[in-house]
Amino acid sequence: MNMRVFLWGFMGSGKTFLGKSLADALQVPFYDLDAEIETATGKTISTLFAEKGEPCFRALETDTLHTFQHKPAFILACGGGTPCHADNAAWMKKQGITVWLNPPVEVLVRRLLPEKQHRPLLAQVPDTQLETVIREKLAQRSTYYSQAHLIIRDEHVDISAFKNQLLLMARQYMASNPHP
Template identity: 45%
Template structure:
């Protein structure tokens, strides 16, 4: 039975890496945000608006506990998931946590290129986004660093770069399992 949680800031590639890692390891894949949206039949921004951040974080924490019971799965979390309640401890007890660590400049580039609508950063230029991410990341870093594996990523703009990242993570998982 294997359970792997992918954590990191928005734009770090959690879903992209998670899907590919799951495929490569012959595991199921769950995106926590998609799980919540399916369960509540509402988008994450709609839940935020309706319930407020506190209400949303409670829903997220409960949903995390549910998916933490799944077996043979790779789970990508929301960027804030590890930073609330005891979510990081829940993930560390349930399985292997992997933090995709990225520089604010790379995150800004990924976010600006993304088709995903992110109200938190809507309308920000790259010059505005980098200091915003740096400040936000500084507040979250202590939670992210509790991951069992910290995997630094630089660019993941091409299929080859994504493939190399997934292969690197797989190698670390194999080494951990061999110990």
């Protein structure tokens, strides 16, 4: 089955970690959109933000996302802002199954605090304001994220159950969209 899954969610939601595990379970390739951009440009996401600014980065992100149109099967961990720009959310929903990984804010804070220096949108945020900034960003992005086909709210995800749920959704998706 040509399983095409786009993982959405805030930074630290587990898109890459879960994506790799899910790809192994489904025996499909795993990709990380940020890693694809870094490979294509030879620059880190932080460097691209610093040198080019967010609008230029978002255009590059959308272009890179669209390269997945012809891949038959994959799990793609999208950047946290990917569904919120251009027409990316609608485009991904037409291409495959979209999943919003939405753990509690407290979990995001715990995960992001030790690594925020590597996150361009959080690097300058004081530790004491991290939770507030995450809540504000989530409020802005939830309109897009909530459009996903599936929303996972748990901190710990059972890969086997997740896999089975996606297989069922993929069958339903393929029945109603035979040519994504």
